Amino acid sequence: MSEQADSLYRRERLFIGGEWRPSTALDSIGVISPFTEQPVGRAPGTAPADVDAAVAAAQGALTESPWASWDAESRADALDRLADALELRAPATAGLVTAENGMPISVSSTVEGPGPARTLRYYAQLARTVAQEERRPAASGSGTTVVRREPVGVIAVVVPWNFPQSLTMFKVAAALAAGCAVVVKPAPETVLDAFQLADAAQEAGLPDGVVNVITGGGDIGAYLVGHPGVDKVAFTGSTEVGRAIGEVCGRLLRPVTLELGGKSAAIVLDDADLASAVRGLAWACLLNSGQTCYTSSRVLAPRGRYDEVVDAVADLARSLRIGDPSDPATRVGPLVSARQRDRVESYIAAGRADGARVVTGGGRPADFERGWFVEPTVFADVDNSAAVAREEIFGPVLVVIPYDDLDQAVAMANDSPYGLAGTVWTSDEDKGLEIARRMRTGTVGVNFYNLDLGAPFGGVKASGLGRELGPEGLAAYVEYKSVYLRR
Missing domain, CATH: 3.40.309.10 (Aldehyde Dehydrogenase; Chain A, domain 2)
Structure with missing residues (x-):
């Protein structure tokens, strides 16, 4: 059952480990309409203990749940089911994004409503066609090397308010297609629509912990980015914040994708x-x-x-x-x-x-x-x-x-x-x-x-590191393992 309280725009719990859990934070987050300057709705805040629980749930999905053993075809089927569930919610999601950030409905009904489902279907198909292993003759002329593509692990997904649904799915779809698990932290300005993803993940039957949705501002984002249980960070936002995230990930030797600002x-x-x-x-x-x-x-x-x-x-x-x-x-x-x-x-x-x-x-x-x-x-x-x-x-x-x-x-x-x-x-x-x-x-x-969707997107210089979308976007959530076989 979808976790909703009085209305579409009010949420009472965080989505962690496949369950709706009460937040341990004392505060909540209010969303204000940019058009009316009146409240749109409210969501729970997040405390560090909630971040710990979400990361632990994602780790469990990679070691204890069926997700860890599913093959690419099974993951792709799950992505298609998730796309179906999001499509059913597309009109409501588009309207919610418009209410939160003021995006014209002519844009949100195209980009933020059905757009995430299209991204999921693209990566579902890509997951079906990219081999998990390939065998290469050793360059030395003796033996064979098996090159494996393995999921990076737990992904911290931190997204901005301007295109919250689309930019979330640029990361989540590729991460899930690769076999990773995600902890999503939306911007406070658009915190409400993020729970549409949680509803859809539950309806699609994704294993517990594969998708987790928390909330919070910059302090919680920083705690998540530096969490010892996170294996990679995927961030879209300002160059200033991106530099800070890059410094943390550099110190931790943690992979990071940064899609930052522009002046094109x-x-x-x-x-x-x-x-x-x-x-x-x-x-x-x-x-x-x-x-x-x-x-x-x-x-x-x-x-x-x-x-x-x-x-x-x-x-x-x-x-x-x-x-x-x-x-x-x-x-x-x-x-x-x-x-x-x-x-x-x-x-x-x-x-x-x-x-x-x-x-x-x-x-x-x-x-x-x-x-x-x-x-x-x-x-x-x-x-x-x-x-x-x-x-x-x-x-x-x-x-x-x-x-x-x-x-x-x-x-x-x-x-x-x-x-x-x-x-x-x-x-x-x-x-x-x-x-x-x-x-x-x-x-x-x-x-x-x-x-x-089929081509890499990202920037150079102060516009970021790495690429999203296309096969390159999938490769960003894969680690390569080489196994040499002497023959």
């Missing part, structure tokens, strides 16, 4: 069809009110078409409907918190102080007495060294910067502490691919940007 560039070539490009830029630049790690928030435009590009991007920003995130017509919802709005507004003020020109936006929409809204904002006349051009803002703020030739455009795109994503906009796909090859970043989109 959109290079508009002089042959680009602006009408077509603008439609794609809406997704690449302003998805989820700019609270997207891969957003192309720096638009680099050829000097000969600079004014044209500025006008087109500004017209795009003005055209996006701001409003109630639960309304399917809304394209820009509120930011996740008052603190996040303050952060974004501080960058807008800094851009003005540095002499950049606000072409559109720059304030709060006048039509809303409540809600943590910021207007989609476009800056022109920005230097690539300015704070608004170099630092991750994580809000609906774009800068348009001119360039003189393609070499300069590529150099400017690469002149960033980050390297997560990027886009190229051109009528010549081959030229776009050529430019993409020269960009120092983990992913690039030509005339659009999309995450392909």
Whole structure:
């Protein structure tokens, strides 16, 4: 039976070892709507003793439960059942995410509702096709080596609030496909939707301890990351927190995957069809009110078409409907918190102080007495060294910067502490691919940007370590063992 109290948005217990257990923490976590600024619901807090119990349950799943002996086909079947259970909850989950973080329902109903089930099905199929063992003739010419793929073990999954369901499943699906067990700690802002995964895991009949869901803020996250029973950490979030996690894992010699921040560039070539490009830029630049790690928030435009590009991007920003995130017509919802709005507004003020020109936006929409809204904002006349051009803002703020030739455009795109994503906009796909090859970043989109489940996603430089998705994402949860046989 699903563990729910008074309503969908109230939870009373943590999900540990296949059971709903009372928390030993004295506090609880309240979630506030970014749109109404009223409570959405409440979840229990987590104490270190609860983390200990969750890690122990995950360890037990790898040594004592049926999960430890299941073959790849059995695990894949379990992933498919979990996908079925999540699909049944998809509409409710999408609505819950929208209520928690203000994501427009037009996005959450596509990405956060059915999206996790698609990821699970991809990894279920991959689990069926990747052999656990392979035999290789020894390079010395004598004997054979059996190379085994074995699960890393207990995975600490720490996820942010911006795409909580999708980013959780990028990690959980691959970890389960490899035979690992997970302890999931969501962000406090989106703690409620994480229990949808727990409900689904219980309904799908996953063995006890394979999936555990706890709660908590940075202190509990730090305790989990450094726990002696954890074998690997998978984290998505800010570069600042990622550095701290990386330091802990480095000291412990613990594997870690870090998907961190970005300040990606959109290079508009002089042959680009602006009408077509603008439609794609809406997704690449302003998805989820700019609270997207891969957003192309720096638009680099050829000097000969600079004014044209500025006008087109500004017209795009003005055209996006701001409003109630639960309304399917809304394209820009509120930011996740008052603190996040303050952060974004501080960058807008800094851009003005540095002499950049606000072409559109720059304030709060006048039509809303409540809600943590910021207007989609476009800056022109920005230097690539300015704070608004170099630092991750994580809000609906774009800068348009001119360039003189393609070499300069590529150099400017690469002149960033980050390297997560990027886009190229051109009528010549081959030229776009050529430019993409020269960009120092983990992913690039030509005339659009999309995450392909079958291809690796991740960044370079301050954007992180390791890759998620694709076969590479599965390999991140595997350890290799070589067994030499003398023949």
